[in-house]
Amino acid sequence: MDKKTAVYICTGCGIGDALNIEQLKEEGTADFGIDVIKDHPFLCGQEGVDLIKQDIEGEGVNTVVIAACSHRVNYDAFNFGRDVIVQRVNLREQVAWSQAPKEEDTQMLAQDNLKMGCSQAKDTDWVQPYKAEEPYSKDILVVGGGLAGMTAALEAAKAGYRAVIVEKEDKLGGFLGRMKSTVTLPYKALSETGAAQLIQKVEDEPKIKVYTSASVEKVSGGPGLFSVDIKANGNSATERIGAIVQATGWVPYDANKLGHLGYGKFKDVVTNVEMEEMAAAGKITRPSDGGDVKNVLFIQCAGSRDPEHLPYCSSVCCMVSMKQATYVKEQNPEAVNYILYKDVRTVGQSEDFYRKAQNDGNVFIRGAATQLGEAGGKLFVEADDELLGEKIKIEDLDMVVLAVGMVPASRPETTPRIKAPADAAGADENGMIEVAPDSGFFANSALHLAYRQGPELPTLKYGFPDSHFICFPYETRRTGIYTAGCLRRPMETAKAIEDAVGAAMKAIQCTEATAEGKAVHPRAGDMTFPEFNMQRCTQCKRCTEECPFGAINEDEKGNPLPNPTRCRRCGVCMGACPERIISFKNYSVGMIGNMIKSVHVPEEDEEKPRVICLICENDALPALDMAGIKRMKWSPYIRFVPMRCLGSMNLVWIADSLSRGIDGILLFGCRHGDDYQCHFVKGSELANTRLGKVSETLDRLALESDRVRFEEVGITDYHRIPGIIEEFMKKIEEVGPNPYKGW
């Protein structure tokens, strides 16, 4: 489609008072073939918007540059449908509200902003969503047939979607099926597990297909297009799948490592899992002699909240022990239960069950076991009672129950070693390397993803493949694959049900969005996708290695094989590519390069330095808006270029800027490190790493390294922005003008 571009400059909100609008119209738009150039005192008002609409309808304008306020406001007023490209240029927060009015420097800033906008509009193409040739599947694969897995499948079915469950055991149920009772909302008494009914519902549901004694052998493709090889009872099957829920559950912490608590030494010391199974089977008796049980002591946090074992809290064990104490009392009302604890953690309404357990006469002792022994066929436990402040000895115990914690099924016993990549440090003589917890290899086999970046979901600390984000608990680093239940975090049954429903929602949503060519979180709805100009690819593999979502596979020669439905549109691949072959329709290396080139670089004797700031549009850019709204002031010599993610920053922009005489480069990105805030996992970190390599460029140009700087700017750091800029401008003044000006 031929472009017909119009520029509209709003003169309201102080813009008209700060700038020479006629001069801006002339000098800010030259060289871009703009067809219509108008200004209006209240562009977002009905009259202003109508003015634009008239030109769209009457003049055939199809590309609109709005030079006014921030793109974060009036987005609805300036939306003219998908056929009209809208480019926003900030003259308000970044110019009129933060710069001295009617100054030459302010005018030049506005002109550069407008020129960058016109340049960007020129290079923006209409978006055509990705559409695969094969038909899309909207079926949900659920790996794991326990409470979370069965719930996810049933809930998806209730919304009209087909589901496939793959369960490794010969029957559904998981740990729920091995329990006697549960404690759940409203936490007043024990409840039936409902396992049998739930299994029945799943088996009766025509939209659910169940494979038992089964495993997933291989997952290839991407959302909407997954091909899943399943082995069940020795037979093989392949399913076309839209999205995946992994609910492979947990295993109890290995009590054999708890010898200090008598496990393995005394038969009557059992784990809470063994206790549950005994209760479910019928009667709780002493394992040593099958005798009746009267006095039971529960040791809480057995191996949990312990840096030597599981440093985290398994959340459910307090309630489980109270539940099992209830079993003991139900069996023998005269029985006495002692519960030795660190903190009782019954949150929310489950406090009611704690109150009940206390009212039932169970003895809660805050303290730690110091010794466990046997005397006269009965066990005794010595403990420091914190509340009495003295050592106590509890004797005549029939049983001791160790409340062991939950280990995610994804955590392997040992840290795996894999074949090291060619340039990896720390490989042994066989070329093998121990992999980090978030490597994607660090997990027990469940999915067997045929992905360049590893066969399983990346995990967080302690092996949980959970989201790193508080606001987005279903954020996943493998698009279209969501986790649910105790696999991702120790949780009680009520939470596991909620979690499974939520995961089913995300899986369904992913299939729907994918079928329309739309991205999922965080750029939900984005219909652009990266296109690779393969003729110029040098097989350097940077894109396949750096993609935070494992979207790009590789052929044997090292050519990238993109999977657009796995792509999250961050542009990290585009930033990584030294050959600049990766582009989006509305975001490319060439486009940003042209924007930077459109910035006027004054001669050295004018003493007007120029700094380009590549700024993350998710956090730092809104912060800059805030600084403007607060009417903070900063240098008029800086030009802001928004980035989808700072990880899409390509070093060529820095090299080109510096060789044109730009005096300095600032990068504003999100916090990285353990508590990273980058919405694309490691975008800002990658940008920072790439910056380390910029020294080569600087050396080649014989320029000072002080000219380029990375700054972490969070969304609430607006009050810091003027200071950061001022300090950087001082540094630029110190190192002096870039000698390449005028070349």
Next chain:
Amino acid sequence: MADVQTTSQAILVVGGGMSGITAALEAAEAGYDVVLVERNPYLGGRVTQLYQYFPKLCPPNCGLEINFRRMRQNPKVRFFTMAEVASISGREGDYDVTVKMAPRYVNEKCTCCGKCAEACEAEIDNPFNYGMDKIKAAYLPHEFAFPMRYILDPSIVGTDQGKKCLDACEYGAIDPDMKETTFDLKVGAIVWAAGWNPYDAAKIDYYGFGEYKNVITNVMMERMAAPNGPTGGRILRPSDKKEPKNIAFIQCAGSRDENHLPYCSGICCLASLKQTTYVRERKPDCDIAIFFIDIRALDRLEDFYVKVQADPKVAFIKSKIANITEDEGTGNLILEGENTRTGEQILMNFDMVVLATGMVPNRIELDAAPDVTHDEYGFFTNNPEQPGIYGAGCVRTPTDVASSVQDATAGALKAIQSIARR
């Protein structure tokens, strides 16, 4: 507002906090029409007033910004601020809902230029900062407000001050004649995500909140730590604006107490642990004492507890404080109670006290409401026998942000099922 109509294929989400926003967006991104109503003049709810989230100590606005962007680009979600549900009738798949909108006195022409606030001389207690400072009576609720639009406090409408705002606005955005309006919706399912209120600390009379200036609540502490808060991010005691040398956090202030809230509010332990880091960041030598019954840091949040325990100037004292009195001369607070670990009587003096007050759910209380169930504490019960209206987030159970978002995502699917089943 006769133009607001929806088919019964739409979902109504009540409450525009983290849970409501999530439920609305998750359903909309799966292709469903959603109407979101929020009582405040802005979306975001309680989390907008938090300085940081535990355990990452990251700013809530970061996630909100992403959510607002999702909302900006998704035509499937329509939202109304200053709007409350007045009545609900009907059943699953076919609800008639009346929504009441309070007047904002500022219309959609507002460009946020700020001229009305410049012209206005009247001030009101700043609701965003729990009344700890003043704000002009023509105001933007906060810098990150979404939608970004000013509001006039009703107290100046029809007065000289209101006239000054009207005259100052160049865009005809001030509308003193705005009245309360109502409009009707037809929807197929409802997600109730109306959130929570902090427990009224004044009801715990032995702690002197409201009487002793230097006794504040945990939500007030959040505002104090925020750079856009009443003190510009400085932690100062209210009586004399001095930096406290020592601070006490009292856990379970009203929670786990049959005279107040019998349940555990789930988040207060972590909130106080987090707030110790606010104090530490600003004052390396400030002594902190946390008076607690149990520290409830579930799952990997335990790591955060361990981190705070490593701070040598944070003392954990197992005690339920029985009484607070104020030293009138200094404004200091004298805490009395029993150290249940040592059995000793506590008589300790602090410059400032933070009450870790709990969560009270906003239940459905309408003149006309269909059958819904609440538990004895007012928490919404998702009853499978009563499908169509689903609770999400803290209306169901007191919980943290991540769990609320999980629950709200689940709520979106339940609502979709109510429509899909038809």
